[in-house]
Each structure stands twice: as structure tokens, then as C-alpha cells.
Amino acid sequence: MDDDVRLSEGEERLGGWLREESGRGILVGFSGGVDSAYLACVAVAVLGPDRVLAVIGRSPSFSAEQRTIAHDVAERFAIPYVEIETRELADARYVANPSNRCYYCKTELWSRLAPLAAERGLLLVDGTNADDLADYRPGAAAGRERGVRSPLAECDLSKADIRALSRRRGLPTAALPASPCLASRLPYGTAVTADRLARVERAERALRDLGVVGDLRVRFQGDLARVELRPSELDRWMEPDAAERLRAAVVSAGFRRVAVDLRGFRSGSLNVLAGVGSGVGG
């Protein structure tokens, strides 16, 4: 089947799903990322703005950059939105940073969004896509426990489909690199604190200001920051003068030592590190 046709059919399925399943409307957990931005945008087009509410959960693990993108997308595409504060850092189980940390974060998020949805008679939905179903995502369990539906996954839309459909709609998120929360930069078992999250955020901001483009992660390894860049950027920033500017930028964000991962960016990079946190810094 022609790819354009297949994509159009996918979006039609989503539209049908929204009309049939949403009742009085939807309340979408909204990060301004590729998936939730597309979902909210289609929902506004299909249901109308009065039946859609996007909710941004604000906390130290949600970067200021991502928050700005979320606001910009909502404003530009007339998506009604509110912002609420979430307090996952007050939950010792989250702070301990176990491998199912996302479960506690999403439990906090949905426990705050569920009453809002109930008050307004809206269906709670998230931006989980079809590819996500194959990943290890403990946060999804928290959503299921609260009856959160995932229209993109239920309509079998993959990440690539969503990017292509976002491009059609002129969404600036179409080419946005994946942007998991800042806590994902800390190895499991390393306590999540506001200070550490802020340090990672400052370092990534400093590198963006320096001109680093594409996928970027500053991985927290105690007093050492392990920087992951996409391969083409790695070529550029490993040149001695550039490397020194990169090092200085990360040090200015509060890390004592800076290392560049020689393989470059890997999604879920910390998941494959075993026994980290014992030998590098404190």
C-alpha cells in the first residue's frame, strides 16, 4: 500500500477512535513531545477545542526547554491547556530511583489528572504509541491502573507514522529529538534530587547554547558528566579546541569532570550500564 494512503488511513482511524471513545472529550497528559502534541492537535481538529484539555505536569524533572516547547505548540495550534505541579520528588520510592521509577512518577501524574478529568467528564488519554508497547515502560502500568487510554497505540500508529503525520500538519515537533525526562540521565539507584536534575539541565542547556545539535544527553555519573552526542556531532566536538569549549560549558554547569562517550548517543543508554555509581566520583 502507498505510504501516504496508509498514513491517511491511520489518521482516519484515530479520528474515528476519538469520535467514538471520548464521550464528552479528552484530557491528555501533555509534554509537548512528538506524540502528545500530535494527539492533542488531531483531537482539537476532530472534537473541537471545547472537548480537549491538555495538561502539562510541571516538576524539576521536566526541563524548561521542553516546557517552552509545550506552551508554544499549545498556543500555535489552539490547544486548550493548563499546567499543574506534580510532586514526584516528595515520594521516597521515586527518589530512590529504582528501575521502575517511571511507575511512581506516572502514578503521581495520573493521580493529579484523574480528578480533573472526572470533574469535567473527560476521558484520560496519553501519547503512548504502538512502538512503545514493545518497550520496557513501567510508567504505562500506572496509567492502566487509572484507566488511561492510549489512542495512538490503539490505532496502531508508530513513532515514524506520528512524525510523518506531524509534518503534514506543520507541527514543529515532527523532527524533535526524543526528550525523556531529566531523571532518565541518572543511573538507576542514584537518588533523584532537584539539585542533580538542575545540574543536568544546566549542562544540556549550556551545550545547546554552544551549538550542539541533535540528540544530546548529559548522563549523571556523580561528579563526572558523561556526554552523549550524535555521531556527526562527535566528530566535530572531539577536535581539541571544540572539546575544551565543550568541557568548559559542562563544568560551568556544576560538574567537576567531563567525559565524552566514544560511541555517541544511545537511547536508554543507562539501562545497559551494570553496577554504575560505585567508582566515579560521588
Added chain:
Amino acid sequence: MSGAEAAHGPVGGGERLRRALADRGFDVDVEIDGTLAVLRLAAQGLNGPALADPAARADVVRLGREAGFTHVALELAPPVEHIDAAASVDDASVHRPDARG
């Protein structure tokens, strides 16, 4: 081996990696954190310009993998401070062992 090998790293992996890199002319210090190896190029000069070459980096990553590491990172050294030895060392501060002793 030079460098600290912490618990939980691949057994002997740091030394294997250090030797393999030495065979390629890299004088490195290997610091281990779990399955992460952090390299410091002791004698290679500022930030090891040789690793600006993608093929050289790929080779180092491969050697790291063979030594049991999932991640290999190069620590960026701060700039070397150049000290004007003549100006900073006055005669009075020089320790002079007694020739008679």
C-alpha cells in the same frame, strides 16, 4: 593496572583494555564504574586529538566491548597550565641536599 577498578566492573577488563590501547600507542589510565570505562590519555596531550578520528573511536569502543564494557568514554582534560619556571621558582625555595651527607 593504573586507575581505580571498582567493584562490579568486568574482572580484569580494565587491564585488558589498558594493554590493548597501549598496543595501539595510547598511554591511558582506565577508571571503571560498573561497565563504564573512563579513559584518561595521560601522555597523549590535550584531549587526545587522535580520537577525533571516527575510525579510531570505533576501534577503542570495540576494544572496550571485547574487554567487557558497555560504555567507553574519554575524559576531557582541563587545559594544561603553563608555568614560567624561571619566574615562579626563586632560589631560596630550592631544596639543596647537603652534598656532604
